[in-house]
Amino acid sequence: MTTTSSTSRGGTVARVIIGRTFLWTWLLVGLVPLVFMFITSIKPAGIANQIPPAWIFQPTLENYASVLSAGGGKSESFGQLLTNSAIVSLGATALAIGVGVPAAYALTMRDFRARKGLSSWILSTYMFPPIVAVIPVFVFAGKLGLMDTYPALIIPYAAFNLPIVVWILRSSILQLPYEIQEAAMVDGASTWNVLRRIIWPLLVPSVATAAVLTIVLSWNEFLFALSLTRSGAKTAPVGLQQFTGMYGTDWGNITAAATLIVAPILVLMVVLRRQMVAGLTFGAVK
Numbered sequence: 096m097t098t099t100s101s102t103s104r105g106g107t108v109a110r111v112i113i114g115r116t117f118l119w120t121w122l123l124v125g126l127v128p129l130v131f132m133f134i135t136s137i138k139p140a141g142i143a144n145q146i147p148p149a150w151i152f153q154p155t156l157e158n159y160a161s162v163l164s165a166g167g168g169k170s171e172s173f174g175q176l177l178t179n180s181a182i183v184s185l186g187a188t189a190l191a192i193g194v195g196v197p198a199a200y201a202l203t204m205r206d207f208r209a210r211k212g213l214s215s216w217i218l219s220t221y222m223f224p225p226i227v228a229v230i231p232v233f234v235f236a237g238k239l240g241l242m243d244t245y246p247a248l249i250i251p252y253a254a255f256n257l258p259i260v261v262w263i264l265r266s267s268i269l270q271l272p273y274e275i276q277e278a279a280m281v282d283g284a285s286t287w288n289v290l291r292r293i294i295w296p297l298l299v300p301s302v303a304t305a306a307v308l309t310i311v312l313s314w315n316e317f318l319f320a321l322s323l324t325r326s327g328a329k330t331a332p333v334g335l336q337q338f339t340g341m342y343g344t345d346w347g348n349i350t351a352a353a354t355l356i357v358a359p360i361l362v363l364m365v366v367l368r369r370q371m372v373a374g375l376t377f378g379a380v381k
Contacts, residue, residue, distance in 0.1 A: 129357065136351040143347035158351035162338075173352050176334040180356075182245055183320075183330060184313040187252035191260045191309050192302060194253070199264035200290050205273070214265060221258035225251075229322050236323055243327040248320060252313040260305040267301035268294060307367055311360055331356050 135143055137154040162173045202210045202217075232251055241247040271294070279289050320330040331352070338349040 132350045132357075133354055135346055136354045138347055140345075140347050143345075143350070144343075158347040159355070162348050162351045162355065173331065173334055173355065176329055176331040177355060177359075179245075179328055180314055180330040180332070181359075183248045183252065183328070184310045186245060186249040187256065187313045188306050188309040190249060190253035191256050192306055195257055195260035195264055195305065196295070196298070196302070197290065198257075199261045199268055200294060202261065202265050203268045214262070217258050218262050219258075221255075221262075223255075225255055225318060229318060232319065233322055242323060243325045243329075245328050247323045248316075248328060248330070251319050251323075252316060253309075256309040256312055260309060263305045263308075264298060264301055267298055271297055303367055307363060310363065314356075314360060 131148075134150075135148070136158050137156065138149070138152050138158075139155050140157065142149045142152050143158070164172055198217075201207060202214050204210065228251070232247075236242050236247045275293060276289050279293055280286075284292070315332060316330075317332045320333045324330065324333065335349060335352055335356075338345045338352060
Protein backbone atom coordinates (compact mmCIF):
# COMPACT_ATOMS: atom_id res chain seq x y z
CA MET A 96 0.00 0.00 0.00
CA THR A 97 2.81 2.40 0.92
CA THR A 98 4.64 1.73 -2.33
CA THR A 99 1.47 2.20 -4.36
CA SER A 100 0.66 5.50 -2.60
CA SER A 101 4.19 6.79 -3.12
CA THR A 102 4.06 5.86 -6.80
CA SER A 103 0.69 7.59 -7.17
CA ARG A 104 1.95 10.77 -5.49
CA GLY A 105 5.08 10.70 -7.61
CA GLY A 106 3.01 10.42 -10.77
CA THR A 107 0.80 13.31 -9.70
CA VAL A 108 3.80 15.53 -8.94
CA ALA A 109 5.35 14.67 -12.31
CA ARG A 110 2.14 15.59 -14.15
CA VAL A 111 1.94 18.90 -12.27
CA ILE A 112 5.56 19.74 -13.12
CA ILE A 113 5.06 18.83 -16.78
CA GLY A 114 1.85 20.81 -16.97
CA ARG A 115 3.36 23.92 -15.40
CA THR A 116 6.44 23.65 -17.59
CA PHE A 117 4.25 23.49 -20.67
CA LEU A 118 2.16 26.48 -19.58
CA TRP A 119 5.18 28.64 -18.76
CA THR A 120 6.84 27.68 -22.04
CA TRP A 121 3.67 28.56 -23.94
CA LEU A 122 3.44 31.88 -22.09
CA LEU A 123 7.05 32.79 -22.86
CA VAL A 124 6.61 31.91 -26.53
CA GLY A 125 3.47 34.07 -26.66
CA LEU A 126 5.40 37.01 -25.18
CA VAL A 127 8.13 36.88 -27.85
CA PRO A 128 6.26 39.17 -30.34
CA LEU A 129 5.51 41.70 -27.58
CA VAL A 130 9.12 41.74 -26.38
CA PHE A 131 10.43 42.07 -29.94
CA MET A 132 7.98 44.93 -30.59
CA PHE A 133 9.10 46.80 -27.46
CA ILE A 134 12.81 46.28 -28.22
CA THR A 135 12.32 47.63 -31.74
CA SER A 136 10.45 50.64 -30.39
CA ILE A 137 13.47 51.77 -28.31
CA LYS A 138 16.00 51.40 -31.12
CA PRO A 139 17.43 54.52 -32.81
CA ALA A 140 15.90 55.36 -36.20
CA GLY A 141 18.82 54.05 -38.22
CA ILE A 142 18.93 50.71 -36.39
CA ALA A 143 15.21 49.91 -36.18
CA ASN A 144 15.01 49.10 -39.91
CA GLN A 145 18.11 46.89 -40.05
CA ILE A 146 17.81 43.32 -41.32
CA PRO A 147 18.89 41.14 -39.60
CA PRO A 148 17.87 42.95 -36.39
CA ALA A 149 20.57 44.53 -34.27
CA TRP A 150 20.55 43.43 -30.63
CA ILE A 151 23.28 45.71 -29.29
CA PHE A 152 22.34 49.40 -29.36
CA GLN A 153 21.83 52.47 -27.22
CA PRO A 154 18.15 52.55 -26.11
CA THR A 155 16.26 55.73 -26.88
CA LEU A 156 12.76 57.14 -26.49
CA GLU A 157 12.92 59.25 -29.63
CA ASN A 158 10.37 57.03 -31.39
CA TYR A 159 7.83 57.64 -28.62
CA ALA A 160 8.51 61.37 -28.70
CA SER A 161 8.00 61.38 -32.47
CA VAL A 162 4.79 59.36 -32.25
CA LEU A 163 3.25 61.52 -29.53
CA SER A 164 4.01 64.79 -31.33
CA ALA A 165 2.07 66.22 -34.26
CA GLY A 166 3.69 67.21 -37.52
CA GLY A 167 5.85 65.23 -39.88
CA GLY A 168 2.97 64.58 -42.23
CA LYS A 169 0.59 63.59 -39.43
CA SER A 170 -2.70 65.42 -39.07
CA GLU A 171 -2.81 64.80 -35.30
CA SER A 172 -0.62 63.40 -32.56
CA PHE A 173 -0.94 59.78 -31.60
CA GLY A 174 -1.76 60.90 -28.08
CA GLN A 175 -5.02 62.38 -29.39
CA LEU A 176 -5.79 59.10 -31.16
CA LEU A 177 -5.24 57.22 -27.90
CA THR A 178 -7.57 59.67 -26.17
CA ASN A 179 -10.21 59.04 -28.84
CA SER A 180 -9.84 55.29 -28.36
CA ALA A 181 -10.22 55.66 -24.60
CA ILE A 182 -13.36 57.81 -24.92
CA VAL A 183 -14.96 55.46 -27.42
CA SER A 184 -14.05 52.29 -25.48
CA LEU A 185 -15.24 53.63 -22.13
CA GLY A 186 -18.40 55.06 -23.68
CA ALA A 187 -19.25 51.78 -25.42
CA THR A 188 -18.55 49.86 -22.21
CA ALA A 189 -20.75 52.14 -20.11
CA LEU A 190 -23.58 51.85 -22.64
CA ALA A 191 -23.26 48.06 -22.95
CA ILE A 192 -23.18 47.55 -19.17
CA GLY A 193 -26.01 50.04 -18.62
CA VAL A 194 -28.25 48.17 -21.05
CA GLY A 195 -26.88 44.70 -20.35
CA VAL A 196 -27.50 44.56 -16.58
CA PRO A 197 -31.28 45.19 -16.67
CA ALA A 198 -31.59 43.07 -19.83
CA ALA A 199 -29.81 40.15 -18.18
CA TYR A 200 -31.95 40.50 -15.07
CA ALA A 201 -35.14 40.53 -17.14
CA LEU A 202 -34.03 37.34 -18.90
CA THR A 203 -33.80 35.53 -15.53
CA MET A 204 -37.27 36.41 -14.26
CA ARG A 205 -39.41 33.30 -13.94
CA ASP A 206 -42.63 35.01 -15.02
CA PHE A 207 -41.04 35.93 -18.36
CA ARG A 208 -41.98 32.93 -20.51
CA ALA A 209 -39.88 33.81 -23.56
CA ARG A 210 -36.66 34.23 -21.57
CA LYS A 211 -34.93 31.06 -22.82
CA GLY A 212 -35.70 31.56 -26.49
CA LEU A 213 -34.83 35.25 -26.38
CA SER A 214 -31.59 34.53 -24.53
CA SER A 215 -30.52 32.04 -27.21
CA TRP A 216 -31.40 34.51 -29.96
CA ILE A 217 -29.40 37.29 -28.29
CA LEU A 218 -26.35 35.05 -28.02
CA SER A 219 -26.71 33.96 -31.66
CA THR A 220 -26.46 37.58 -32.80
CA TYR A 221 -22.87 37.59 -31.55
CA MET A 222 -22.00 35.44 -34.56
CA PHE A 223 -23.27 38.17 -36.88
CA PRO A 224 -20.26 39.35 -38.96
CA PRO A 225 -19.66 43.07 -38.32
CA ILE A 226 -18.54 43.66 -41.90
CA VAL A 227 -22.12 43.08 -43.10
CA ALA A 228 -23.29 46.04 -41.01
CA VAL A 229 -20.63 48.53 -42.11
CA ILE A 230 -22.52 49.93 -45.10
CA PRO A 231 -25.92 50.29 -43.33
CA VAL A 232 -24.26 51.92 -40.31
CA PHE A 233 -22.27 54.20 -42.63
CA VAL A 234 -25.47 55.29 -44.41
CA PHE A 235 -27.39 55.91 -41.16
CA ALA A 236 -24.47 57.78 -39.60
CA GLY A 237 -24.28 60.02 -42.66
CA LYS A 238 -28.02 60.75 -42.64
CA LEU A 239 -27.97 61.55 -38.92
CA GLY A 240 -24.88 63.75 -39.21
CA LEU A 241 -22.83 61.50 -36.92
CA MET A 242 -19.89 60.84 -39.22
CA ASP A 243 -16.52 61.33 -37.55
CA THR A 244 -18.10 61.64 -34.09
CA TYR A 245 -17.81 59.54 -30.94
CA PRO A 246 -21.45 58.31 -31.00
CA ALA A 247 -20.86 56.89 -34.49
CA LEU A 248 -18.47 54.38 -32.90
CA ILE A 249 -19.84 54.08 -29.36
CA ILE A 250 -23.30 52.87 -30.41
CA PRO A 251 -22.13 50.13 -32.85
CA TYR A 252 -19.42 48.95 -30.45
CA ALA A 253 -21.94 48.67 -27.61
CA ALA A 254 -24.43 46.89 -29.87
CA PHE A 255 -21.95 44.27 -31.05
CA ASN A 256 -20.64 43.60 -27.53
CA LEU A 257 -24.06 43.58 -25.88
CA PRO A 258 -24.81 39.86 -26.56
CA ILE A 259 -21.72 38.61 -24.73
CA VAL A 260 -22.32 41.10 -21.89
CA VAL A 261 -25.92 39.94 -21.48
CA TRP A 262 -24.94 36.29 -21.59
CA ILE A 263 -22.19 36.64 -18.97
CA LEU A 264 -24.41 38.62 -16.61
CA ARG A 265 -27.44 36.38 -17.13
CA SER A 266 -25.41 33.27 -16.34
CA SER A 267 -24.13 34.92 -13.16
CA ILE A 268 -27.60 36.02 -12.02
CA LEU A 269 -28.94 32.51 -12.54
CA GLN A 270 -26.37 31.22 -10.05
CA LEU A 271 -27.78 33.44 -7.30
CA PRO A 272 -30.42 31.83 -5.06
CA TYR A 273 -33.80 32.96 -6.33
CA GLU A 274 -35.13 32.80 -2.78
CA ILE A 275 -33.19 35.98 -1.98
CA GLN A 276 -35.18 37.90 -4.56
CA GLU A 277 -38.46 36.36 -3.43
CA ALA A 278 -37.75 37.29 0.19
CA ALA A 279 -37.03 40.88 -0.79
CA MET A 280 -40.22 41.10 -2.85
CA VAL A 281 -42.25 39.68 0.04
CA ASP A 282 -40.85 42.48 2.19
CA GLY A 283 -42.15 45.00 -0.34
CA ALA A 284 -39.07 45.64 -2.47
CA SER A 285 -39.75 46.62 -6.07
CA THR A 286 -38.05 44.96 -9.03
CA TRP A 287 -35.76 47.96 -9.41
CA ASN A 288 -34.77 47.84 -5.72
CA VAL A 289 -34.02 44.12 -5.97
CA LEU A 290 -31.77 44.77 -8.94
CA ARG A 291 -30.04 47.78 -7.40
CA ARG A 292 -29.62 46.65 -3.80
CA ILE A 293 -29.36 42.87 -4.03
CA ILE A 294 -28.36 41.73 -7.53
CA TRP A 295 -25.94 44.52 -8.42
CA PRO A 296 -23.54 44.15 -5.43
CA LEU A 297 -23.28 40.41 -6.09
CA LEU A 298 -22.62 40.99 -9.81
CA VAL A 299 -19.53 43.18 -9.43
CA PRO A 300 -17.00 40.46 -10.49
CA SER A 301 -19.12 39.50 -13.52
CA VAL A 302 -19.65 43.15 -14.45
CA ALA A 303 -15.89 43.69 -14.27
CA THR A 304 -15.33 40.71 -16.57
CA ALA A 305 -17.90 41.92 -19.10
CA ALA A 306 -16.53 45.46 -18.92
CA VAL A 307 -12.94 44.36 -19.55
CA LEU A 308 -13.97 42.23 -22.53
CA THR A 309 -15.96 45.14 -23.98
CA ILE A 310 -13.09 47.57 -23.48
CA VAL A 311 -10.59 45.23 -25.14
CA LEU A 312 -12.82 44.51 -28.13
CA SER A 313 -13.71 48.18 -28.57
CA TRP A 314 -10.11 49.36 -28.11
CA ASN A 315 -8.82 47.02 -30.83
CA GLU A 316 -11.66 47.49 -33.34
CA PHE A 317 -10.50 48.69 -36.75
CA LEU A 318 -13.17 48.24 -39.42
CA PHE A 319 -15.85 50.63 -38.12
CA ALA A 320 -13.25 53.16 -36.97
CA LEU A 321 -11.75 53.19 -40.45
CA SER A 322 -15.13 53.55 -42.18
CA LEU A 323 -16.88 56.04 -39.87
CA THR A 324 -14.09 58.45 -38.90
CA ARG A 325 -11.76 60.86 -40.66
CA SER A 326 -9.77 62.86 -38.12
CA GLY A 327 -12.05 64.11 -35.33
CA ALA A 328 -12.82 60.70 -33.80
CA LYS A 329 -10.15 58.55 -35.43
CA THR A 330 -8.85 55.88 -33.08
CA ALA A 331 -5.35 54.55 -32.44
CA PRO A 332 -5.61 51.29 -34.48
CA VAL A 333 -6.53 53.32 -37.56
CA GLY A 334 -3.72 55.77 -36.85
CA LEU A 335 -1.08 53.05 -37.21
CA GLN A 336 -1.35 53.29 -40.99
CA GLN A 337 0.11 56.79 -40.97
CA PHE A 338 3.52 55.30 -40.26
CA THR A 339 3.50 53.37 -43.52
CA GLY A 340 4.05 55.36 -46.69
CA MET A 341 5.16 55.05 -50.29
CA TYR A 342 8.82 54.99 -49.21
CA GLY A 343 8.42 52.15 -46.74
CA THR A 344 7.49 51.54 -43.10
CA ASP A 345 8.95 53.43 -40.19
CA TRP A 346 9.39 50.43 -37.93
CA GLY A 347 10.62 52.43 -34.97
CA ASN A 348 7.56 54.66 -34.90
CA ILE A 349 5.04 51.96 -35.74
CA THR A 350 6.31 49.64 -32.99
CA ALA A 351 6.29 52.53 -30.52
CA ALA A 352 2.70 53.32 -31.47
CA ALA A 353 1.75 49.64 -31.22
CA THR A 354 3.35 49.45 -27.77
CA LEU A 355 1.30 52.46 -26.66
CA ILE A 356 -1.84 50.64 -27.85
CA VAL A 357 -1.01 47.36 -26.13
CA ALA A 358 0.28 48.79 -22.83
CA PRO A 359 -3.06 50.06 -21.41
CA ILE A 360 -4.74 46.72 -22.11
CA LEU A 361 -1.94 44.80 -20.42
CA VAL A 362 -2.09 47.07 -17.38
CA LEU A 363 -5.88 46.73 -17.24
CA MET A 364 -5.67 42.94 -17.38
CA VAL A 365 -3.05 42.84 -14.62
CA VAL A 366 -5.00 45.18 -12.35
CA LEU A 367 -8.37 43.45 -12.84
CA ARG A 368 -7.16 39.87 -13.24
CA ARG A 369 -8.68 38.73 -9.93
CA GLN A 370 -12.07 40.23 -10.78
CA MET A 371 -11.97 38.62 -14.21
CA VAL A 372 -11.16 35.19 -12.82
CA ALA A 373 -13.89 35.57 -10.20
CA GLY A 374 -16.39 36.67 -12.86
CA LEU A 375 -15.54 33.88 -15.30
CA THR A 376 -15.70 31.19 -12.60
CA PHE A 377 -18.75 32.59 -10.78
CA GLY A 378 -21.14 29.77 -10.04
CA ALA A 379 -18.79 27.10 -11.34
CA VAL A 380 -18.48 25.55 -7.88
CA LYS A 381 -21.40 25.36 -5.46
